[in-house]
Amino acid sequence: MGSTDMNSSSALNVAVVGGGLVGSLEAILLAKRGFNVELYEAREDIRTLEHVSGRSINLALSVRGRAALQLVGLEEQIVHDGIPMNARLIHSLSGKLSSQPYGKEGQFILSVDRRLLNETLLTEAEKYPNIQLHFSHKLLQANLDKGTLVFKKEDGSEMTVQPDLIIGCDGAYSAIRKQMIRLGRMSYSQEYIPHGYMELCIPPKEGKFATRINYLHIWPRDEFMMIALPNMDASFTCTLFMPFAQFDQIENEGETAGLDFFRKYFPDAIPLIGEKEIKETFLKNRGLPMVSIKCSHYNYKDRVLIMGDAAHAMVPFYGQGMNCGFEDCVVLEELLEKYNNDFAKVLPAFSEHRAPDAQAMCDLAMYNYVEMRSLVNSRWFLLKKKVDKFLNWLMPKKYIPLYTMVTFSRIRYHSVIQQWKRQDKFVEKALFYLMCVPAASIGVFMLSYFKPSTFSWLRK
Numbered sequence: 398m399g400s401t402d403m404n405s406s407s408a409l410n411v412a413v414v415g416g417g418l419v420g421s422l423e424a425i426l427l428a429k430r431g432f433n434v435e436l437y438e439a440r441e442d443i444r445t446l447e448h449v450s451g452r453s454i455n456l457a458l459s460v461r462g463r464a465a466l467q468l469v470g471l472e473e474q475i476v477h478d479g480i481p482m483n484a485r486l487i488h489s490l491s492g493k494l495s496s497q498p499y500g501k502e503g504q505f506i507l508s509v510d511r512r513l514l515n516e517t518l519l520t521e522a523e524k525y526p527n528i529q530l531h532f533s534h535k536l537l538q539a540n541l542d543k544g545t546l547v548f549k550k551e552d553g554s555e556m557t558v559q560p561d562l563i564i565g566c567d568g569a570y571s572a573i574r575k576q577m578i579r580l581g582r583m584s585y586s587q588e589y590i591p592h593g594y595m596e597l598c599i600p601p602k603e604g605k606f607a608t609r610i611n612y613l614h615i616w617p618r619d620e621f622m623m624i625a626l627p628n629m630d631a632s633f634t635c636t637l638f639m640p641f642a643q644f645d646q647i648e649n650e651g652e653t654a655g656l657d658f659f660r661k662y663f664p665d666a667i668p669l670i671g672e673k674e675i676k677e678t679f680l681k682n683r684g685l686p687m688v689s690i691k692c693s694h695y696n697y698k699d700r701v702l703i704m705g706d707a708a709h710a711m712v713p714f715y716g717q718g719m720n721c722g723f724e725d726c727v728v729l730e731e732l733l734e735k736y737n738n739d740f741a742k743v744l745p746a747f748s749e750h751r752a753p754d755a756q757a758m759c760d761l762a763m764y765n766y767v768e769m770r771s772l773v774n775s776r777w778f779l780l781k782k783k784v785d786k787f788l789n790w791l792m793p794k795k796y797i798p799l800y801t802m803v804t805f806s807r808i809r810y811h812s813v814i815q816q817w818k819r820q821d822k823f824v825e826k827a828l829f830y831l832m833c834v835p836a837a838s839i840g841v842f843m844l845s846y847f848k849p850s851t852f853s854w855l856r857k
């Protein structure tokens with residue numbers, strides 16, 4: 398049995414495992430190339446679920462993610478359904494607000510609703526006659542040598558398929574990746590960080606946004622960090638990052654500990670979120686873990702490929718996880734084109750081309766995690782950004798801030814690191830030589846003062 402396809406069509410069958418952000422997008426791209434695509438998603442169809450307690454969390458979409466959405470003709474719609482964030486807005490402990498734009502005119506990142514984005518992609522996928530969506534299909538086993546996948550269906554029964562190509566887009570805890578590791582010769586590392594995250598909601602105030610809309614709100618507080626991104630329904634979603642030890646302490650201290658914590662570190666956010674909501678969120682929810690996963694390669698022979706978080710989960714301190722996963726899709730698309738859909742060439746090439754970049758982004762995200770905690774307070778945050786801006790003004794071609802290269806360009810991530818190191822070295826050197834000027838002047842002055850004869854040849 399070469400496939401589950403009963404049609405006489407000779408098109409190759411591709412199974413996409415995971416109908417999250419990357420899986421649903423990749424399914425569309427593969428269908429556009431004429432493959433028969435079967436998409437298997439463990440959860441129910443999210444479009445049929447009631448707007449239950451699971452609060453709509455939002456994501457920052459930037460240039461790399463948009464490039465992929467453009468390939469499937471959805472960029473405009475997604476941008477329309479998102480909220481531009483033109484600047485960062487830094488909240489100091491005293492409640493002072495300072496903003497700084499992300500770029501020149503019209504440069505912004507977008508706050509998009511994860512669920513809406515996923516639903517839009519699934520609905521688009523459904524328009525293709527050569528895509529079949531299978532919800533409530535959880536991958537149980539995979540035999541990658543034979544190329545067989547076993548799914549568990551809603552009614553508990555099992556189903557086996559044997560597609561020509563398997564694309565694993567099943568997230569950070571990928572079952573496909575697990576099988577690839579078992580087959581050997583695959584590098585793999587994972588790291589849980591000591592921080593957890595928790596989401597809180599800033600509800601609309603009299604139907605309007607309770608605070609300034611078109612910003613990425615940031616509360617830098619050393620070990621504790623909070624951000625807020627706007628939603629289309631006039632609410633904001635806050636994400637609080639703090640060490641699990643602190644989450645545990647608050648949990649053990651009792652009823653009002655969460656609120657007391659906010660009084661101490663985020664006083665200006667209390668009227669926005671509401672005392673009751675803060676108390677309840679701390680009682681109801683716990684800190685959620687964040688993991689960074691690097692591996693290589695991403696393919697198994699010419700049969701299996703992992704993409705998105707399955708291949709490279711990263712800590713969220715750059716807002717790049719989804720963007721990087723979407724860029725994976727662009728890269729795969731380019732390689733399929735280049736090698737005329739020849740999997741034996743495309744898959745190894747994808748691993749070789751993409752792993753250095755995705756690993757670089759994982760490193761950059763981890764670096765930002767360390768960097769942001771070292772910023773101590775909002776003053777330092779702003780100062781750093783001002784220095785970046787000044788250097789860029791001084792040398793627009795030679796010095797591009799790291800955040801700009803990552804977020805507003807499509808420079809390969811590994812090249813971003815190279816360029817960043819290069820320009821940092823340059824700045825260091827420039828500073829050194831600049832310091833040499835006053836140092837030399839002082840030297841000349843002292844010499845001429847204490848030993849004027851040194852310069853007697855000048856007076857001839």
Ligand code: FAD
Binds near residue numbers: 418536567
């Ligand atoms: P997922 O979205 O995890 O999708 C995987 C899918 O596979 C799921 O639908 C799951 O149900 C399914 N699945 C899993 N196992 C199986 C199985 N055995 N069988 C069948 N199906 C299965 N990224 C950004 O770009 N910008 C941001 O601002 C941003 N903020 C973030 C904030 C936080 C707190 C976190 C945790 C992440 C953030 N990210 C952000 C990262 C982003 O969420 C991920 O990179 C993105 O969701 C990855 O998409 P994916 O499709 O690879 O994986």
Ligand code: EGO
Binds near residue numbers: 485622623714715768
């Ligand atoms: C000095 C000052 C060096 C995610 C500031 C580096 C990340 C880092 C988590 C923001 C924006 C989208 C984000 C900036 C820096 C999302 C982001 C940034 C956070 C936290 C985030 C910025 C979701 C790092 N982008 N960013 O420049 O505004 O700067 F604060 Cl905790």
